[in-house]
Amino acid sequence: PEPEPEPEPEPEPEPDPEPEPVETAVKSVQDEAAAVAEQPASTPEDSKKGWFARLRQGLAKTSASFGEGVATLFLGRKVIDDDLFEELETQLLMSDVGVEATTEIVERLTQRVRRKELADSEALFKALQDELEELLQPVEQPLQLVGQAPQVILVVGVNGAGKTTTIGKLASRLQKEGKKVMLAAGDTFRAAAVEQLQVWGERNNIPVIAQHTGADSASVIYDAVEAARARGVDVLIADTAGRLHNKDNLMEELKKVQRVMSRLDESAPHEVLLVLDAGTGQNAINQTRQFNEAVAVTGLVLTKLDGTAKGGVIFALAKQFDIPVRFIGVGEGIDDLRPFVARDFVRALFSSREG
Template sequence: MVFNWFKRNKSPAPEERGEASETAPVPQELEALSRNSIPEAVEPTEKSATAEDVAASPSGLLPEPAAEAIPEAAAEDALSQPQPAAASAPTKSMFARLREGLSRSREQFTEGVSRLVLGKKVIDEDLLEDLEALLLQADLGSAATQEIMSAVTESVRRKELTDPAALKKALRNALLDILRPRAETWVPEKGRTQVLMMVGINGAGKTTTTGKLAARWKAEGFSLMLAAGDTFRAAAVEQLQGWGQRVQVPVVAQGTGADSASVIFDAFTAARARGADLLIADTAGRLHTQNHLMEELKKVKRVLGKQDPDAPHQVWLVLDAGTGQNALNQAQQFHQAIGLTGICITKLDGTAKGGVVAAIAKTLPIPIRYIGMGEQVADLRPFDPESFVDALFAETKS
């Protein structure tokens, strides 16, 4: 038996809308990880821990790995030996990353508003109708669009908003009113073992997000373990083990086709025995319309509850922003089925549908925990409404 053992940062809003201000630097550990690509799949060199392995270990503890079990490359891992970035490749500020990541959504939304008001002298009915159509096309959804239009129309009626050029500021404030209630950070607690269960459809980025979260919290000093609960997708276990190797976090896994609930139950047992602060449980992707697969997630929750009535302590849905309004449908169905405590929205850099963040915030009473705008570890960042809106409304530099 061998156990696979592998070796927050709120950006202040820019001082002036549309201009990037320097923010606190990304933690050195995360920057170092970002400079080293994470393999999509790593060929396993060892057998994963099984239920029998856990049960056979004294006091329920999994044995420490043999020295040779850690690849030589891990000795040079950025977490243990962070190295400075090359002088020729200066680190971008977090706001610059965000602004760059939202460039396609900004072109669809705020630059679209600029084109609407170009040459306009007054805010008339035609302009308001065009604005409403633009908001819907930007995937803000009907509920968020109605709230924003109501606020803008009321300001026009009261003659508080008469200049078309000032329309962006009104939109910015209305958008912030929608997003602020959904900004709620969460970090593990020390002294107790909590479970964070990651759910979502195939291709949304659950496993990658799991690895990035592990990297972030490991760098912040938390003790973690990972559970490879996606036992159906080809190479899913190996992909998670690749992340575990990169950030030096233990991964509990079984063979392909194993019962996901059993894997996660065993991982929770091991995590509690080791006194880990957090177990992050990856799960297999499933469509929100597949009722029988949604029942499997309910089973995982029931099984975890046998060890701790409060487990899983967090259930986060990972959504691909590129799916637009379908992401909202997914969130509604997953929340109804298993009860979500957080949402992570990924791939914002590859879509013009960033407005779906507002649609989700307006429709569902679920915190938006993290947003992702790239492949690197540092591109997954805690959701901050002010920074998000500032980047969305940032002026394009010529």
């Protein structure tokens, strides 16, 4: 008889970042929150131009490995042949685009060549960029908070993904849009998390509902929903734990938070935002799958794009899950958390070639 095939090993989970001492974590968030509170809101004119320059700069590492890596395949090549497609496929896979998305892109481009739509490698390179943009277009859906107040945003994600910073920046953004915002410190398992959120709140004059470390997360968030209703708050943003003793416990905890919320408001939470660190690459796929199974994620925030060459994972996420990408983070400034725009993202990836 044939020997049994070896089962594929499970992907290794990302190691949890070492916990920062509370004082260090709070000090760093104090500095960041202070900077955010002092930043003026940018005007629409300088914002559009300035944002693309920042996006380009923020995607420099991904652009250097992915954008330039792909562009190099086409340099000095006139003929489109099987070798070019093979090299392109390899480059896309190495750039964290994922098997599904890569297969679809290469197949569609191959068909276009067969139909004689693409005459040379330059036309193929342009078509590739169009395909990448088309892949991201369906997930370009900005956050819409409509309906009866308070609108509740539940923010989930593993420790180290940038949840607290994202909450602070999002709160500041909504506040500048004229909304009355409140925060709920639902990550009660990490001493620094509650204090970090309180610092963000103080610096930006945003109320924070919190209890002691180790308190029941669902009860903190229940209190916060009640308080938000009583105080006429427009948007409540609730933080959650990013690590318990094991993954199942964490997912059960999040389900409980969702159940408890819906007792006060059947439609809550109105948005479940999953914060992902782009630097985890393909591990972001596993995280999205796990959180989505537990709490039905309605939007993604892809952070820390400026610190990684693995930004190509956004294509894999778009293809596999079709979950809207609400925001991307390409730096530490308040304006570096921005609504995701597919065309700008792809242009920035390949912009070094255009100069």
